[in-house]
Amino acid sequence: MSEFDILYNQYDQVGEAYLAAKKTSETAALQYTNSRKKILDIAGSLKGLQILDAGCGSGIDAETYLKAGVAGVSAFDSSEYMVHVAQQNQPSQLVEFKQGRFESIPFPDASVDIALSFFALHYVFNLDDAWRELHRVLKPGGRFIFIVPHPYNSPQGFYEKKGVTEKGIEVVEMRVYGGAVNICCPRLCLEHYFSPVFASLFHLDVFQETRFSQFTAELTIGVTKLN
Ligand SMILES: C[S@@+](CC[C@H](N)C(=O)[O-])C[C@H]1O[C@@H](n2cnc3c(N)ncnc32)[C@H](O)[C@@H]1O
16 A cells, blocks of 8 residues: 555545535636536447446536436545536436445456546556556557646646655645645656557557646546557
8 A cells, every 4th residue: 555545535524625615616616617518529439329427526417427328337436525426416227336446346357348537547546557457448449539638738726746755756636626625646647648558558649738727737538449
């Protein structure tokens, strides 16, 4: 267990404040519409597909997927609290919420057609473990589309350095939704996302950088599983 393991459960502590801030924050509303639209546009039709909602949080996207006519939604999140909230709002028997991490996804091999993830992958300290797991659960030719804060976001007004892991990755504290909640995560660089392990398992299809505010931007990435 690393000294930063505790960060995987931090939404157990900040989850309630995060969800409350999300309801009133203009940034959250903008993110909800803009970011979702970007990912769904790249994904195309979801009809009949088994979706993996990776880092599903409170499960706010499940209903969108059901409306799109998916076969089912396999959703996971590392925080017990967030999964509990998601299960309380269980929208259909077609949706399964489980507690689990990107590094150990709680679903079987080759069980999903497409994995979608909103603002969760940037919490993962060892992305190579996540790439291996995503490759394992995707069916042949399956795709993964995700959105994360841009790795080179300006720290000004957004985050503060907290420490460095044994592997030299900076840990920063982000001021989320204008300071309503402070959340720690690794400060990943593009070389962490697009590692040799990534290149051996996936093909990069889409790479979009979108400026979101004076200091911040987002990265939207679409990849396809190599068989
Ligand atoms: C900013 S929230 C986004 C939640 C949801 N996707 C949404 O857009 O509302 C980030 C989520 O990632 C989860 N998370 C953090 N590290 C994770 C990991 N290693 N594996 C799975 N989920 C993780 C957190 O518990 C949290 O619920």
